[in-house]
Amino acid sequence: MMRLKDLSLKYKVPLRVAVLVIVTAIVLTATLIYRGIDDLRNNLIDNAEKMGRVIANTLVEPMLHDDVWRSFEIINTPFRVSAQHTPDQEAGYILILNVSNNVYASTQPDRFPMLKNPAAIDPRYTELLKALPDFQSSLTAVFDPDKSDDLFLLIPIQSEQLRIGTLVMSYPKSPFTSRFYRLAKDAVLITLLVLIVLLPLSIYWGQKMAAPLLQLSDAMSNITPNLPESGEIMLEESNDEIGKLGKSFKSMIAELKEKENLQHQVIASDRLAAIGRLAAGIAHEINNPLGGMLNSISTYKRHGTQDPFAQKTFSILERGLTQIKETVAALLVEAKSRTRPFDQNDIEDICTLMHAGVRAKHVNFTRENDIIDTQALPSTLVRQVIINLLLNAIRETQEYGHVHLRVHRDRENFVIDVSNTGSYIPPEKVAYLFEPFTTLNDSGSGLGLWVIYQITQQMGGLITVQSEPDETRFIVQLPLQEDRRS
Amino acid sequence: MINLNSMIHILLLLVVLPFASVLHAVEQPAKPPIRIGLTPVFLEYQATFVKDWRGYMENRLKRPVIFIQRGSYREIVDLLRERKLDFAWLCGYPYVRNKKHFRLVAVPLYQGEPLYRSYLIVPSSDKQTRSLADLRWKIFAFSDPDSNSGHLYTEYLLAKQEQSPSTFFSRTFFTWSHHKVVEAVASGLAQGGSVDGYVWDTLALSHPELTSQTRIVNKSPQFGHPPFVASTATPKQDITAMQQVLFRMMHDEEGSRLLNRLNLDGFVYGSDRLFDSIEEMARFVEKSKNDAPQRP
Numbered sequence: 001m002m003r004l005k006d007l008s009l010k011y012k013v014p015l016r017v018a019v020l021v022i023v024t025a026i027v028l029t030a031t032l033i034y035r036g037i038d039d040l041r042n043n044l045i046d047n048a049e050k051m052g053r054v055i056a057n058t059l060v061e062p063m064l065h066d067d068v069w070r071s072f073e074i075i076n077t078p079f080r081v082s083a084q085h086t087p088d089q090e091a092g093y094i095l096i097l098n099v100s101n102n103v104y105a106s107t108q109p110d111r112f113p114m115l116k117n118p119a120a121i122d123p124r125y126t127e128l129l130k131a132l133p134d135f136q137s138s139l140t141a142v143f144d145p146d147k148s149d150d151l152f153l154l155i156p157i158q159s160e161q162l163r164i165g166t167l168v169m170s171y172p173k174s175p176f177t178s179r180f181y182r183l184a185k186d187a188v189l190i191t192l193l194v195l196i197v198l199l200p201l202s203i204y205w206g207q208k209m210a211a212p213l214l215q216l217s218d219a220m221s222n223i224t225p226n227l228p229e230s231g232e233i234m235l236e237e238s239n240d241e242i243g244k245l246g247k248s249f250k251s252m253i254a255e256l257k258e259k260e261n262l263q264h265q266v267i268a269s270d271r272l273a274a275i276g277r278l279a280a281g282i283a284h285e286i287n288n289p290l291g292g293m294l295n296s297i298s299t300y301k302r303h304g305t306q307d308p309f310a311q312k313t314f315s316i317l318e319r320g321l322t323q324i325k326e327t328v329a330a331l332l333v334e335a336k337s338r339t340r341p342f343d344q345n346d347i348e349d350i351c352t353l354m355h356a357g358v359r360a361k362h363v364n365f366t367r368e369n370d371i372i373d374t375q376a377l378p379s380t381l382v383r384q385v386i387i388n389l390l391l392n393a394i395r396e397t398q399e400y401g402h403v404h405l406r407v408h409r410d411r412e413n414f415v416i417d418v419s420n421t422g423s424y425i426p427p428e429k430v431a432y433l434f435e436p437f438t439t440l441n442d443s444g445s446g447l448g449l450w451v452i453y454q455i456t457q458q459m460g461g462l463i464t465v466q467s468e469p470d471e472t473r474f475i476v477q478l479p480l481q482e483d484r485r486s
Numbered sequence: 487m488i489n490l491n492s493m494i495h496i497l498l499l500l501v502v503l504p505f506a507s508v509l510h511a512v513e514q515p516a517k518p519p520i521r522i523g524l525t526p527v528f529l530e531y532q533a534t535f536v537k538d539w540r541g542y543m544e545n546r547l548k549r550p551v552i553f554i555q556r557g558s559y560r561e562i563v564d565l566l567r568e569r570k571l572d573f574a575w576l577c578g579y580p581y582v583r584n585k586k587h588f589r590l591v592a593v594p595l596y597q598g599e600p601l602y603r604s605y606l607i608v609p610s611s612d613k614q615t616r617s618l619a620d621l622r623w624k625i626f627a628f629s630d631p632d633s634n635s636g637h638l639y640t641e642y643l644l645a646k647q648e649q650s651p652s653t654f655f656s657r658t659f660f661t662w663s664h665h666k667v668v669e670a671v672a673s674g675l676a677q678g679g680s681v682d683g684y685v686w687d688t689l690a691l692s693h694p695e696l697t698s699q700t701r702i703v704n705k706s707p708q709f710g711h712p713p714f715v716a717s718t719a720t721p722k723q724d725i726t727a728m729q730q731v732l733f734r735m736m737h738d739e740e741g742s743r744l745l746n747r748l749n750l751d752g753f754v755y756g757s758d759r760l761f762d763s764i765e766e767m768a769r770f771v772e773k774s775k776n777d778a779p780q781r782p
Binding site: 069 | 656660666676
């Protein structure tokens with residue numbers, strides 16, 4: 001079963017507005033009806049008493065003269081007027097009781113004939129006559145019997161402070177009920193009108209309030225398995241509570257993202273470091289017996305028998321072992337060799353070396369060189385890095401593609417920036433890019449980037465890869481060694 | 487006790503009169519106004535009719551005319567006896583009782599005769615009552631103690647059975663006008679009533695919704711219609727002049743219109759004999775009252 005708590009704000013807000021409107025309407029209506037009916041009753045009693053007093057005073061003389069007709073005409077006057085104007089409206093009646101509380105005259109002679117005891121006609125009069133003020137009193141008594149449709153006013157008719165009769169004015173309560181229904185009907189109508197206006201508004205508000213929360217909850221449920229990019233989180237911008245929540249959520253995602261990237265980088269560099277150590281270890285282990293084997297072959301070639309078959313076999317062995325040695329040497333990048341510092345001429349040399357590849361593939365090769373003086377960097381290693389980057393770029397770019405080399409310095413680093421058109425590297429492959437024997441196509445050895453990475457790593461530098469569908473860029477930052485020395 | 491309507495009329499007259507008097511004073515400065523007392527023997531008891539009739543009479547008599555109305559017949563009778571009135575339109579009953587002091591001037595012509603009847607009416611809801619006898623111990627409405635049709639006739643019928651209204655009915659009351667007897671019976675306040683037949687008939691023409699709430703149980707034999715009388719002190723020539731005016735009413739257009747409003751055919755010279763039956767009844771009732779044992 002669905003609980004109210006589980007309802008969407010889209011429904012909760014309009015429901016609450018409706019409940020609020022209805023409760024307000026009920027409270028207001030009840031108050032107004034109570035006040036209205038109370039006022040009506042007080043007004044009626046007030047007016048009736050005033051009229052009754054006038055009638056009672058006027059009745060004194062005819063009653064003293066026992067003039068029934070005059071008395072009847074006097075009490076009948078208000079009914080004549082009202083009967084002409086609203087003949088179907090129940091206007092109540094007036095009764096004159098004589099001293100012995102029998103009917104002297106009434107405006108409804110058919111119901112209350114002269115001389116009859118009213119209690120015999122209407123049982124309510126038994127109670128009513130008990131409510132009569134005492135003989136000397138000139139006070140008006142209001143008699144409102146329970147479960148009765150009428151309200152009675154008892155006004156003494158007095159001559160010389162002595163009661164000669166009683167004026168009984170009966171008023172039906174039906175105007176109260178009709179007033180009640182009229183007020184209640186109006187209230188219901190107005191409430192409905194207000195609801196008709198407010199409900200669509202509150203539905204709109206509900207949606208407006210729920211929408212950012214739904215967006216937020218959608219965004220939150222989307223953070224697994226992969227954190228969304230900050231651009232992917234569609235949240236409404238505002239400074240209210242929900243807006244603040246969204247902002248905090250965004251910054252949380254950004255922090256998580258950063259942490260995740262960092263973690264990826266750490267993992268990648270840890271792995272590369274482990275691979276590097278493993279490769280170096282293996283290389284050292286291989287190098288020692290390899291050196292012995294190559295020495296033995298060389299010794300045998302020089303001093304052994306001149307058996308052509310053996311010569312041929314040893315040559316094959318020597319070539320194979322040499323290839324192993326080269327591969328191992330490539331894996332075992334040594335950055336310790338001290339050579340002359342890198343200068344402008346090195347760049348010229350590199351460009352000359354690239355010439356053949358560039359021409360063969362009709363590549364548009366451009367360069368930008370901000371270096372004039374010599375740099376405190378070993379030229380051999382830097383040359384190898386640049387050559388490897390340019391070879392990769394020329395190989396990966398399409399025919400008539402564009403390769404750009406930029407060499408410059410920033411505050412602390414020597415920066416090599418190589419970009420080429422095409423050859424998009426998907427992000428998931430970037431993590432493994434610098435591992436040995438990782439190739440994006442079949443033509444490479446899979447060691448070029450490994451070497452670059454090892455050199456950069458050993459020189460304390462940083463490699464950044466930016467790959468977009470139409471351009472791939474490698475930026476290598478190498479800290480200048482003169483800073484380290486000082 | 488003064489009827490409010492009468493008061494208003496008198497006030498109205500007092501306001502209008504000075505102008506009228508001044509007007510006539512210029513023409514005939516010597517002549518004092520003719521004073522005529524009116525009683526509810528006729529229906530058109532309204533200020534507009536009285537004003538029109540006064541204008542008509544002033545034109546014919548060449549004298550100012552004052553109509554005076556009072557709440558009961560007795561007050562008009564007293565005024566006439568005290569010579570504070572010159573003429574009065576009365577019921578036949580007070581006329582026969584004051585024959586010595588009054589002089590018959592004219593009798594109205596109703597349905598071609600100078601006669602009318604008394605009706606015994608009950609509320610239309612009462613389907614049982616067939617005669618006066620059925621109204622024993624009921625509440626009964628009379629018009630005026632000095633009215634023939636509205637009191638004397640019923641009193642006479644009861645006296646013939648050695649009864650009186652106070653012993654026969656449980657309660658009686660006077661409404662001081664025939665019109666109001668019809669109202670009292672129609673409203674159910676009274677369970678029966680005596681009313682001038684001419685007034686009831688006229689009312690049936692103008693207010694059928696009122697008369698339809700009543701039912702005529704009995705119609706009396708014909709009596710002399712309430713006459714126009716003069717005081718014995720009224721000068722002969724004034725009486726003659728008044729007679730000329732009244733008799734000629736049916737012959738001129740304006741007079742006919744006024745008569746039409748009264749539902750009368752005209753005024754004629756009436757004989758005293760017309761009122762003999764009323765006199766007889768009055769005598770009988772008087773005698774039976776004196777004969778009746780004194781109430782404890």
